[in-house]
Amino acid sequence: MAVEPVVAMDVMGGDGGPKLALAGASLARLRYPKLRFKLFGDQAAIAAGLAAHPALAQSAETIHTDDVVLATDRPSHALRRGQNSSMGLAIRAVAAGDAHVAVSAGNTGALMAMAKLILRTQEGIDRPALAALLPTGRSDSVMLDLGANVECSSQNLVQFAVMGAAFARTTLGLSKPRVALLNVGVEEMKGTEELREAAEVLKGAELPIRFLGFVEGDSMILGDTDVIVTDGFSGNVALKTAEGTARLITRLLADAFRSTFFSRLGAALARGALTSLKTHVDPNSHNGAVFLGLNGLVVKSHGGASAEGMANAIGVAHDLAADGIGKKIAADLALIGPRLAEPRDPAAAA
């Protein structure tokens, strides 16, 4: 990316509102001083927020809108009425070439629907997918789809593998990431027909990946693969189950540490050592789900993310934009193109 990277921010989304979004942008700018921002939302709120971040104000442009997509809005409602919302305008800025990536902490369903409508699906991809980093045993792994597509064909899964591998090369710095399909067993005959067919295609494809076959939920978490490919239902269930389990254990641990005088003392002594564990499983450290497979980049921040979390999501947006992930995906799709014998998904082509 020769020019300075420009992030189109939906400042109104997320539980923390404009104040938190701007604090996140300000943090991200410290890490990437060349970043520039287009801030979409209520001008007065943005001006008030920017007062605390003068350096950010210098590298940001405000585009006012009264319209906001609410957390409770249905995607269909957002599609009809949200074109001029802060979310819609941020995506449209990417479509128009005025920004390299859009970032929003707003309504996920609405963001996906609007991104798909405005940016359109990339050539060679039938359905875009939501990808993110998951903290695992070795470091982080890329997981997709996280909920954009409840049901998937084998062709969808193969394309997710290509997109996820490109994402891993960019965000994890791997030249040949290990890729596996999430399944209920590792043997070839396990799982659905879609999974078995996708495995067959990936096994034979000459991609810049190391295809491992199937992976189960536990070894996925222990870090046995760099990219986890799955349908949006299982992916969403697995991600939320992992988050819930991490939160449950952290809570039980805190209770245990508080329970006696000795345990309180023990916790105080071990505090330093426990910090890196906390950081590793903190969802804010892995914030920034990316909607892959469109003609333009859209990054979703957790609605409840901290300013640090928002800065991390913007960091992901920066890296992907700077690395030109869309072109990587297109190049890799060309490598497996001839192997895909299935017809295009008619629903996606419509």
Add this chain to the structure above:
Amino acid sequence: MAVEPVVAMDVMGGDGGPKLALAGASLARLRYPKLRFKLFGDQAAIAAGLAAHPALAQSAETIHTDDVVLATDRPSHALRRGQNSSMGLAIRAVAAGDAHVAVSAGNTGALMAMAKLILRTQEGIDRPALAALLPTGRSDSVMLDLGANVECSSQNLVQFAVMGAAFARTTLGLSKPRVALLNVGVEEMKGTEELREAAEVLKGAELPIRFLGFVEGDSMILGDTDVIVTDGFSGNVALKTAEGTARLITRLLADAFRSTFFSRLGAALARGALTSLKTHVDPNSHNGAVFLGLNGLVVKSHGGASAEGMANAIGVAHDLAADGIGKKIAADLALIGPRLAEPRDPAAAA
């Protein structure tokens, strides 16, 4: 159960072999002194194992067989060749009325296939399901299906809800358990058509349950429902993801505690308080998956369970047998029977 409960044990399954299986049986007998055992497997190995457990030997009968189902055997192979294996004979003892429940730590796929063939599916159930307890935020929750059925109809899911609720009443002692369907969101329009249809039926059914609608992976783990109903693919993925996450955090925690002098000291001081946390997330504390919906009870112990874990699985077997869970399920099915408008699954009826 007026008579003494009899457990038919496949002594040859599991990583620990006969020695561990018998140690588990011996522990279980201490908790339930009226338990009697039929031990299926190699006579010499059983005799050697029983020498260490004279009290168990008094309440056990050995039935010798040379045949064993291997961990690597395909279910189809077990069906053809496994009828006289220790696993096959244990299930056949239940079918013949010689035992109330079969327990095995062997090959899960083979166990499910043989149990289904030998015991047959219970009247009113289209497909049996694998259920187990999952450690969650409040205490434990029942989850099913854990992998018996990769794809499920809405009718299957409704029947799983009935079976899971009966299991929760027996094992968790709840008179009206909270039941929810695992989904990617809680709104009515979320997920697959099968889930939405099943929710519709359960919402209107007059069952001894409190139907909550949909639950997501994180709130499931935090304990927001007593029974989690899902297809075998998502259930297996969620269970293994939760296990993997618990193992990962425990490992990171152990590393953190070992890292410095102060953290080692802290860990030593907090040890007592940490024990209950460890116990809560230890898979051995929740050992014993039950194959529900057959004309007879079969309990699967983890292949790698400890003797304590095996004793817990036998405890689950005892409770379910003593409580007559099959009759509870039949009674509840009658309550929703007229509401099921769908045709029976032809594959299951065949």
